[in-house]
Amino acid sequence: MIVDAVFAPVQSTTAFEETLERLGTAIKLELLPPGTRLPPERDLCEQLGIARSTLRQALTALVQSGHLHAVRGRGGGTFVADAPAQIAARSELVDWRERCDVRLAVEVGVAYLAAERAEPAAIDLLGDLVGEMAASDDDFAAYRRADVRFHVGLAEATGSPALVAATTESQGAMTDLISYIAHPPEVLAWSNAQHARLVDCLIKRDPALAMKVMADHLRGTEHVLAGLLP
Structure with a gap:
C-alpha cells in the first residue's frame, strides 16, 4: 500500500x-x-x-x-490539518532543486578549504554567529541574517573572493526559497547544531569531516524544503 x-x-x-x-x-x-x-x-x-x-x-x-x-x-x-492554501508556481519554486545543487557544489568545497585555511579570528567570528542564531528565539529574520553571515563568513575564511561571490549568490537564491516555508524552532535549532559542528571542524583542522557535516547540513535543508514547500 x-x-x-x-x-x-x-x-x-x-x-x-x-x-x-x-x-x-x-x-x-x-x-x-x-x-x-x-x-x-x-x-x-x-x-x-x-x-x-x-x-x-x-x-x-x-x-x-x-x-x-x-x-x-x-x-x-x-x-x-486541513489542506493549506496553495501558492501559485513561481520560477524559484520550479527550479528549487537546481538551486540546492549549486549551493551543494559551492559550499561543500568552501567548508573543506575553510577548515584548512581559517584564521583564529575568523573562527571566533563564526562561533559568535552560532551564538547569535541560538539566541534569536522566535525572531527568524535575525536568525536568517546571522545564518547568511555565517555561510558567507566560511567563504571569507578561505581567502577566495570568487568563493565569497559564489556563496553570496547562492545564499540569495536560497533566501527566495526559504521565504515560502514556515520556520519551526526545532528546524532552526537542528540546523544551528550543524553550524556549531562546522566551527568545531575548523578548530580541529579537519577538512574531510567539514565536508561531510556541510553536505549533511545542505541535504537537510533540501529535505525540509521538499517537505514544506507548497
Whole structure:
C-alpha cells in the first residue's frame, strides 16, 4: 500500500529532516488526507526506524508549520490539518532543486578549504554567529541574517573572493526559497547544531569531516524544503 511506503524505515544521517520531508510530502500529495490520525508515536518510531526524540521533533515542526495539529484528551492524537492554501508556481519554486545543487557544489568545497585555511579570528567570528542564531528565539529574520553571515563568513575564511561571490549568490537564491516555508524552532535549532559542528571542524583542522557535516547540513535543508514547500 502507498501509505505503507510513507512509513517505511528512514535510514540516513539526516533522519530528522527526512522524516519531515516524508510526512510533509505525503500530506501535500494527500497520501495522508486531511483529518487522518497518525499512528501512535511508539508504532511510528518502529515503522520509521527512528528514535522517539527524532520523531517528536519532526512532528512538532510539522504542527508549527500547519501541516499537523495535536488534540489532547480521550480520542486525541496527531491529525493531518486541513489542506493549506496553495501558492501559485513561481520560477524559484520550479527550479528549487537546481538551486540546492549549486549551493551543494559551492559550499561543500568552501567548508573543506575553510577548515584548512581559517584564521583564529575568523573562527571566533563564526562561533559568535552560532551564538547569535541560538539566541534569536522566535525572531527568524535575525536568525536568517546571522545564518547568511555565517555561510558567507566560511567563504571569507578561505581567502577566495570568487568563493565569497559564489556563496553570496547562492545564499540569495536560497533566501527566495526559504521565504515560502514556515520556520519551526526545532528546524532552526537542528540546523544551528550543524553550524556549531562546522566551527568545531575548523578548530580541529579537519577538512574531510567539514565536508561531510556541510553536505549533511545542505541535504537537510533540501529535505525540509521538499517537505514544506507548497
